[in-house]
Amino acid sequence: MIRRAAAFALLAITLVACPSIPEGRFECNTPDDCPDGWFCRVDGLCYAEEASCTHVCGDVNQDGQVDPQDFLALQGIVSHAGQRDCLEDIDVFRDGRLSPADVNVLQYMLGFRMKQQKPSPPCHGGGECMACNVVCGDVDVERGAHPPDQQDVAAFGDVAMTGVPVCTCQFWAADIQPDGNIAGEDGTFLQQKVNGQPVPQNCAP
Numbered sequence: 726m727i728r729r730a731a732a733f734a735l736l737a738i739t740l741v742a743c744p745s746i747p748e749g750r751f752e753c754n755t756p757d758d759c760p761d762g763w764f765c766r767v768d769g770l771c772y773a774e775e776a777s778c779t780h781v782c783g784d785v786n787q788d789g790q791v792d793p794q795d796f797l798a799l800q801g802i803v804s805h806a807g808q809r810d811c812l813e814d815i816d817v818f819r820d821g822r823l824s825p826a827d828v829n830v831l832q833y834m835l836g837f838r839m840k841q842q843k844p845s846p847p848c849h850g851g852g853e854c855m856a857c858n859v860v861c862g863d864v865d866v867e868r869g870a871h872p873p874d875q876q877d878v879a880a881f882g883d884v885a886m887t888g889v890p891v892c893t894c895q896f897w898a899a900d901i902q903p904d905g906n907i908a909g910e911d912g913t914f915l916q917q918k919v920n921g922q923p924v925p926q927n928c929a930p
């Protein structure tokens with residue numbers, strides 16, 4: 726970032742006689758890497774204009790489709806703590822930023838599409854690119870946000886049996902050991918939470 730800031734400073738000095746900074750040339754990881762008011766688009770370059778987004782939830786690379794290429798693109802962005810334009814399409818676990826939770830939720834979305842041939846539905850006012858009203862371990866999403874109890878353990882049993890959480894919010898709340906999969910360890914951690922015991926991990930941040 727310091728290198729980029731220095732590059733822009735140099736550019737500002739050398740552009741005394743030039744009308745403008747060129748678009749789509751300078752690399753960015755977050756909008757802070759671009760000139761004030763510019764946008765860091767999904768291609769990792771700075772632009773003066775906001776992109777015209779596809780408005781397809783999960784379409785990270787903005788080609789109109791939701792597929793494994795989007796997962797790889799999001800993994801790359803999040804592994805560098807990046808933020809991008811068209812956040813409305815990329816912030817799949819909606820909280821105004823990109824984080825490991827978005828990567829895992831996008832993985833769930835792709836798996837759901839593969840198994841069910843359709844996008845995952847919303848649940849209890851949450852879902853794909855919608856904020857989830859749940860806490861970690863709150864697997865029974867239909868009851869609204871509340872601390873985990875035995876009803877969540879029962880709901881976890883259903884998820885483990887079908888292998889398909891009903892919505893992104895249930896997936897996130899059940900993936901307590903946050904590796905993108907619902908497995909036995911998540912169930913163990915959930916029971917520990919219900920028992921009031923500490924757990925070593927606590928859903929994707």
Ligand SMILES: [Ca+2]
Pocket residue numbers: 783784785786787788789790791792794795
């Ligand atoms: Ca795409």
Ligand SMILES: [Ca+2]
Pocket residue numbers: 816817818819820821822823824826827
């Ligand atoms: Ca997010």
Ligand SMILES: [Ca+2]
Pocket residue numbers: 899900901902903904905906907908911
């Ligand atoms: Ca897990």
